Amino acid sequence: MAKFFADAPFRLYLGVVLVIVFIIFGAILPWFAPGDPLVWYTAPRNQNPSAAHWLGTTSLGQDVFWLLTYALRNSLILGLIVAGFSTVIGVFLGLAAGYAGGWLDRVLSFFMDALLCIPTLPILILMAALFGGQLALPIVGLALVLFNWPYPARQVRAVALTMREREFVNVAWFSGESSVRILVRHIFPYIAGWSAANFINTVLVGISTESALAVIGLSSAQQATLGTMIYWAINYQALLGGKYIWIGSPVVAIVLLFIGLFLVSSGVSMRSSARRMSI
Amino acid sequence: MNLLRYIAGRLVVYILVVIFALTVLFFVPRLGPTDPVEAMLAKVASQGAYMDAAQVDALRQSLADTFGLDGSLWDQYGAFIKRIVLTADFGPSLSMYPTPVMELIRNALPWTFGLLLTSTLIAWVLGNFVGLLSGWKPNSTSSRVMEGIAICLYPIPYYILALLLSILFSYIWKIFPLTTTIRGAPWSWELITSVVWNSFLPAMSIVIVVFGWWVISVKAQTTALKEEEFVRYARLKGLGDARILSRYVLPNAILPQITFLALQIGLMFNGSLITEILFDYPGLGLLIYTAVLQGDFNLLMGTISLSVIAVATATMIIDLIYPLLDPRIRHR
Amino acid sequence: MITVDNVTVGYGTAGFIKAVDQVSLTINDNEILGIAGESGSGKSTLMRAVYGDFSTGLRIQSGTVTGRFEDARTGKVIEAQSSQFAPLWWDQLSYIPQGSMSVLNPLMKIEAQVVDGLPAREKQGSSRALRQRIADFLAGFGLEETVLDAYPHQLSGGMRQRVLVAIAAFVNPRLILADEPTTALDVVVQKKILLMMVEIQRRQRNSLVLVSHDLGVHYQITDRLVIMYQGRIVEQGPTAEVFANPQHDYTKNLIASLPRLHGKRAVEVVGASA
Numbered sequence: 054m055a056k057f058f059a060d061a062p063f064r065l066y067l068g069v070v071l072v073i074v075f076i077i078f079g080a081i082l083p084w085f086a087p088g089d090p091l092v093w094y095t096a097p098r099n100q101n102p103s104a105a106h107w108l109g110t111t112s113l114g115q116d117v118f119w120l121l122t123y124a125l126r127n128s129l130i131l132g133l134i135v136a137g138f139s140t141v142i143g144v145f146l147g148l149a150a151g152y153a154g155g156w157l158d159r160v161l162s163f164f165m166d167a168l169l170c171i172p173t174l175p176i177l178i179l180m181a182a183l184f185g186g187q188l189a190l191p192i193v194g195l196a197l198v199l200f201n202w203p204y205p206a207r208q209v210r211a212v213a214l215t216m217r218e219r220e221f222v223n224v225a226w227f228s229g230e231s232s233v234r235i236l237v238r239h240i241f242p243y244i245a246g247w248s249a250a251n252f253i254n255t256v257l258v259g260i261s262t263e264s265a266l267a268v269i270g271l272s273s274a275q276q277a278t279l280g281t282m283i284y285w286a287i288n289y290q291a292l293l294g295g296k297y298i299w300i301g302s303p304v305v306a307i308v309l310l311f312i313g314l315f316l317v318s319s320g321v322s323m324r325s326s327a328r329r330m331s332i
Numbered sequence: 333m334n335l336l337r338y339i340a341g342r343l344v345v346y347i348l349v350v351i352f353a354l355t356v357l358f359f360v361p362r363l364g365p366t367d368p369v370e371a372m373l374a375k376v377a378s379q380g381a382y383m384d385a386a387q388v389d390a391l392r393q394s395l396a397d398t399f400g401l402d403g404s405l406w407d408q409y410g411a412f413i414k415r416i417v418l419t420a421d422f423g424p425s426l427s428m429y430p431t432p433v434m435e436l437i438r439n440a441l442p443w444t445f446g447l448l449l450t451s452t453l454i455a456w457v458l459g460n461f462v463g464l465l466s467g468w469k470p471n472s473t474s475s476r477v478m479e480g481i482a483i484c485l486y487p488i489p490y491y492i493l494a495l496l497l498s499i500l501f502s503y504i505w506k507i508f509p510l511t512t513t514i515r516g517a518p519w520s521w522e523l524i525t526s527v528v529w530n531s532f533l534p535a536m537s538i539v540i541v542v543f544g545w546w547v548i549s550v551k552a553q554t555t556a557l558k559e560e561e562f563v564r565y566a567r568l569k570g571l572g573d574a575r576i577l578s579r580y581v582l583p584n585a586i587l588p589q590i591t592f593l594a595l596q597i598g599l600m601f602n603g604s605l606i607t608e609i610l611f612d613y614p615g616l617g618l619l620i621y622t623a624v625l626q627g628d629f630n631l632l633m634g635t636i637s638l639s640v641i642a643v644a645t646a647t648m649i650i651d652l653i654y655p656l657l658d659p660r661i662r663h664r
Numbered sequence: 665m666i667t668v669d670n671v672t673v674g675y676g677t678a679g680f681i682k683a684v685d686q687v688s689l690t691i692n693d694n695e696i697l698g699i700a701g702e703s704g705s706g707k708s709t710l711m712r713a714v715y716g717d718f719s720t721g722l723r724i725q726s727g728t729v730t731g732r733f734e735d736a737r738t739g740k741v742i743e744a745q746s747s748q749f750a751p752l753w754w755d756q757l758s759y760i761p762q763g764s765m766s767v768l769n770p771l772m773k774i775e776a777q778v779v780d781g782l783p784a785r786e787k788q789g790s791s792r793a794l795r796q797r798i799a800d801f802l803a804g805f806g807l808e809e810t811v812l813d814a815y816p817h818q819l820s821g822g823m824r825q826r827v828l829v830a831i832a833a834f835v836n837p838r839l840i841l842a843d844e845p846t847t848a849l850d851v852v853v854q855k856k857i858l859l860m861m862v863e864i865q866r867r868q869r870n871s872l873v874l875v876s877h878d879l880g881v882h883y884q885i886t887d888r889l890v891i892m893y894q895g896r897i898v899e900q901g902p903t904a905e906v907f908a909n910p911q912h913d914y915t916k917n918l919i920a921s922l923p924r925l926h927g928k929r930a931v932e933v934v935g936a937s938a
Contacts, residue, residue, distance in 0.1 A: 170598060174601075265602060566769070570755070579769070587771070
């Protein structure tokens, strides 16, 4: 067990480095783009990587490198927003359910269980098909929040339930601390580590689901995301033309980004559970 | 008695969940800014299919049926739920008129189930084996390497892996077919080899990811279980490593994963949909995709409803199996 | 049976931490030996060294632990160092752990857990006959045959401990080591189980080593008593003598702290550096 946790820091650091690289890529580099990389024919077509076009160009005359930075930016923004809302809503409703108990707990628990066993992607596909063949990113985000809040909520509810029985919470209760203070001072530290890990995981799930939708051409075509980039590449025969860098760069970016996010989330959850054990 | 009550309770929740899911499906089309029937008719017309006025009217009626657009909202809702739950009738397919939607689904389902079941099973066996060994000897080089590989594989979405595999093994090294073409008479050797050959890459993309997940979780469980008193007791009884692993560690490592598996089914299903589409694999995913491309609303509603119900059912079955496997719940 | 000769045992390879310091001790045939001492006195480490359980970094730094086992049926004599005992586990030696909730595999029925690890000589015959023998054996502990089909969580603490004693005794070994076998139980159940252990030992005429911090337990059943303190044996002798005439200050304090039914405590508390 000790060895298991001893691995955590290295994993965590490796993951953090990977994620930071991608955040620089997606948050800072797009500002330096020489123009909107989505616009066709701003660069020569079908170029191989060169000093002017680091990752070459598409058959539509777009610079793959700058396109990738834009795609990363949009995917990251979507993931962060989805994860942010899901976590906040989930923690709040989970605490409410665990703490209030009674019918509120029953109703909320039912929705958590129900939403967890409905597969997200088919619903998104249905929506896309009905709303004109493509879904705007905000709608994808909204739907993802709707289907992802139950994960943190379930966990937080379970923690809140056991916490109600814990000694030190009772002590705080009887010594007259207000419920809000008990929540903030005694319970939140407990769920913070887990929620952080879950937040990062939800970023991953958010980006992944949107990309899945995008790969089959049902997400927004107005904005570049990692998934739409893959879709365009497939659609414009990057594979048959042997343009592996065009399609490969978003694929490799997703793989590395996800490994980074996973390392961070598992590192964080290991550390927080190690700390909890030492308490 | 407790067990019966548990089963009854779980069944009630299952029914409520299915009704809830169908309710979501009922309201999604009604949230849209456009009239879905006219949008679908336009889409069908744009596919270039020639239809005379009578056919268009029949189609409009059929669509209105599927959407359940007659009567008040409440009537529509009741009719919709009744049709799906009682008759499982989604009308004829519009793109493959007049084949019933249910027939198309019946043909596609075995492919999807076969793919998911086989690949999950293979990944499960391999993952348990590797996870168990690397958890038992966590400091050996091979165990560290295996865990490293697993950590790099697990977070990759199925469809990304599917793409990678198809780029590598269908485009760069032309070993496996690009798209699925099944040949051969029913139950002939040719058919079986062609199915295996064509399913290999889609299956691998699922096997590899699920394998990564099992290695990681079984390894973590094993490292924790090694410190358990009953494992130490078994060792002091003089039992060999193989027996301790198979009888003491493995069952206790697998059990807690089962509930987690129930939560994963939805995600696994999502992934397999895209994998099927990317490989032209004739399962439910491809059917959904065809429905979207062709604007075949009956087919779309049928496949989506069925996917949702299938996932909910699979989750319920796992939840029901769990107490049978854990004597601490079975004999309370 | 077992000769412990000037042995020093401890943990760690880089920095060695002594837990048992230059201890010598003999475990005779057909006796119940008690090892007493507070937690951290090294009694459990000594027991592990005698059993030959050198996992988790335990090792002998100097001295020897030698065992000599004579098979009653074949008359064959096996002599070995305790580091070579592993093949003899659940054959010549067996072990009774403290019966906490997690000492038995939660997913295995009791019958399977009795059978698992049995030496070939005890497994002869059909599985039906074996089950019958186990059931008869358990009956001697006041356990019904239904216990065999139960899972550990269905047993009470006292039943679980009796099962553990029965599992170790059913092996019919030459030496049984018991580590705090009754600590978690209430006094009535404790007494019952101790009497069963004595009865088993008298019947099998083997050796029983009982490790416990509870002098009351030792007083009830042991023939000979060893008192450990800070990794060393501070006193040993026939149990009655140790109780009647304790030599070491630590022993005196231990005995003085026992509750008495009649009269005042025998000895005033002496200033031992505890």
